[in-house]
Amino acid sequence: MTAATELARGQTATYDVERLRADFPILAETVNGRPLVYLDNAATTQKPRAVIEAISHYYERDNANVHRGVHLLSERATASYEGAREKVRAFINAASVREIVFVRGTTEGVNLVAQTYGRKNIGAGDEIIISAMEHHSNIVPWQMLCEETGAILRVIPINDEGEILFDEYEKLLCEKTKLVAIVHVSNALGTINPIAKVIAAAHARNVPVLIDGAQAAPHTAIDVHALDCDFYLFSGHKVFGPTGIGVLYGKSRLLEAMPPWQGGGDMILSVTFEKTVYNALPYKFEAGTPNIAGAIGLGAAIDYLSAAGIENIVAYEQALLEYATDQLAGIPELRMIGTAREKASVLSFVIEGIHPHDLGTILDQEGVAVRTGHHCAQPVMQRFGIPATARASLALYNTRQDVDALIAAIHKAMEVFR
Amino acid sequence: MADLRELYQQVILDHNKNPRNFKKLESANRTVEGYNPLCGDNYTLYVELAGDVIKDVGFQGNGCAISKASASVMSSITKGKTREEAEELFAGFRRMVTGSGSGEQQGPMERLAPFSGVAEHPSRVKCAMLAWHSLHNAIEGEESTVTTE
Numbered sequence: 214m215t216a217a218t219e220l221a222r223g224q225t226a227t228y229d230v231e232r233l234r235a236d237f238p239i240l241a242e243t244v245n246g247r248p249l250v251y252l253d254n255a256a257t258t259q260k261p262r263a264v265i266e267a268i269s270h271y272y273e274r275d276n277a278n279v280h281r282g283v284h285l286l287s288e289r290a291t292a293s294y295e296g297a298r299e300k301v302r303a304f305i306n307a308a309s310v311r312e313i314v315f316v317r318g319t320t321e322g323v324n325l326v327a328q329t330y331g332r333k334n335i336g337a338g339d340e341i342i343i344s345a346m347e348h349h350s351n352i353v354p355w356q357m358l359c360e361e362t363g364a365i366l367r368v369i370p371i372n373d374e375g376e377i378l379f380d381e382y383e384k385l386l387c388e389k390t391k392l393v394a395i396v397h398v399s400n401a402l403g404t405i406n407p408i409a410k411v412i413a414a415a416h417a418r419n420v421p422v423l424i425d426g427a428q429a430a431p432h433t434a435i436d437v438h439a440l441d442c443d444f445y446l447f448s449g450h451k452v453f454g455p456t457g458i459g460v461l462y463g464k465s466r467l468l469e470a471m472p473p474w475q476g477g478g479d480m481i482l483s484v485t486f487e488k489t490v491y492n493a494l495p496y497k498f499e500a501g502t503p504n505i506a507g508a509i510g511l512g513a514a515i516d517y518l519s520a521a522g523i524e525n526i527v528a529y530e531q532a533l534l535e536y537a538t539d540q541l542a543g544i545p546e547l548r549m550i551g552t553a554r555e556k557a558s559v560l561s562f563v564i565e566g567i568h569p570h571d572l573g574t575i576l577d578q579e580g581v582a583v584r585t586g587h588h589c590a591q592p593v594m595q596r597f598g599i600p601a602t603a604r605a606s607l608a609l610y611n612t613r614q615d616v617d618a619l620i621a622a623i624h625k626a627m628e629v630f631r
Numbered sequence: 632m633a634d635l636r637e638l639y640q641q642v643i644l645d646h647n648k649n650p651r652n653f654k655k656l657e658s659a660n661r662t663v664e665g666y667n668p669l670c671g672d673n674y675t676l677y678v679e680l681a682g683d684v685i686k687d688v689g690f691q692g693n694g695c696a697i698s699k700a701s702a703s704v705m706s707s708i709t710k711g712k713t714r715e716e717a718e719e720l721f722a723g724f725r726r727m728v729t730g731s732g733s734g735e736q737q738g739p740m741e742r743l744a745p746f747s748g749v750a751e752h753p754s755r756v757k758c759a760m761l762a763w764h765s766l767h768n769a770i771e772g773e774e775s776t777v778t779t780e
Binding site: 567568569570571574575578585586587594600601625629630 | 635636638639644669670671672673693694695696697752754755758
């Protein structure tokens with residue numbers, strides 16, 4: 214037995230998947246009388262007890278508004294909230310907490326950059342490069358900006374495996390290019406993009422790069438310093454934290470020069486009717502009372518990930534992905550959508566004669582939760598000439614048994630539709 | 632398996648595999664696009680209205696088994712019906728798949744009974760209703776795009 218297959222069975226000393234599973238209360242649920250097999254992690258991940266308890270603890274013991282009160286609870290809430298920011302900073306290896314802006318999620322982060330950096334720096338005739346595998350959240354905000362400013366959206370094409378065509382990307386880069394915005398790991402295909410190369414090529418032309426890391430954060434180590442990306446975004450709920458909290462990392466030099474997005478309390482230093490002075494980073498971009506509990510929950514999730522060890526998780530998930538890919542390949546009627554050499558977590562597929570939506574319903578009857586549809590990536594579906602796929606997506610608590618349950622349920626669906 | 636068979640009854644599987652009236656209707660004087668963004672169901676419904684009577688119905692497109700079978704059964708059952716009769720079937724079908732009906736399954740409604748299992752699957756109601764909403768729009772005289780959102 215290789216180390217990888219040992220890992221996939223969760224039998225090594227460093228990675229005890231059963232122990233991790235026990236940390237997630239929801240995994241004990243039954244669905245339609247069967248044990249839950251949760252394979253919809255690309256949509257959202259489940260929460261470990263540590264995250265749930267951190268949020269409860271905050272509301273039960275520390276709840277107060279941040280950055281304002283001189284009373285003890287406000288000091289505790291502020292310390293916890295800012296403590297979470299430091300955890301995020303360390304998690305992605307940013308230089309300073311000034312570069313960590315809390316937002317609602319990846320989508321809000323992209324919109325923030327489009328509406329501040331974009332409106333200030335991108336004008337008529339300028340070009341923004343995205344890829345053909347973007348989630349709608351990294352397409353529509355740029356389209357809105359283009360509509361407003363007269364800028365032009367350029368799209369890096371992908372091959373039949375679901376990999377960007379790097380040559381085509383290099384051809385798109387020109388003196389008109391003002392920004393590259395690209396996904397780190399595709400939610401619809403699982404492709405891990407060569408973002409270090411993408412960034413280097415853009416920087417050679419002084420073009421800044423925004424990375425949508427929503428699907429990458431739970432499955433890869435992130436080092437914004439090594440990547441040298443200009444903006445990096447991810448969502449709390451996809452890394453075992455709560456919904457409604459996410460992170461915008463931006464280089465402080467860029468964030469400093471950007472106008473604020475929303476106005477209100479907390480984002481100002483002083484307000485008179487004649488003049489308002491904006492607050493320092495990152496508060497300039499955090500108007501209003503923030504999602505304090507959400508940030509604290511995210512901090513707890515990062516602690517959890519760090520304790521499990523991101524390298525261990527990556528190795529375990531890669532072995533499990535390989536196992537699942539092999540098992541699915543054993544079904545002749547099944548066509549995998551997204552067969553890139555570098556992949557993480559995602560198994561997107563169609564089955565001849567069964568619409569993905571019907572498949573999803575039948576899998577659910579068997580207790581297996583997958584996503585079916587276009588995964589908010591309609592251009593990807595158009596590229597592959599299909600209306601939708603079924604998508605199973607793995608996380609650190611999934612097992613070979615989960616994959617086997619998926620395979621058995623697919624066979625059941627094929628029986629129904631024979 | 633029992634639960635599955637309740638939703639995916641043989642009639643539905645059969646209509647999915649061999650949809651009736653699955654063609655463009657050259658004689659159509661009403662054409663309606665039906666779209667379900669959730670799963671990408673996408674159909675064009677063709678209706679030939681002769682005064683108050685639905686003379687012919689046809690449809691083309693792609694979608695899940697529930698949406699396709701529903702369109703197929705709908706097209707068979709409403710052909711030759713008056714507008715009023717079709718509207719009654721539309722209302723009865725909606726009550727059945729949303730689980731708000733009294734379980735009326737007599738007369739023409741009997742042929743729609745295989746879809747009663749949809750009521751147990753709220754996320755699939757839109758699939759079952761898509762063709763019927765399209766028909767409703769067609770006979771109301773609206774040339775339009777129906778979406779279930």
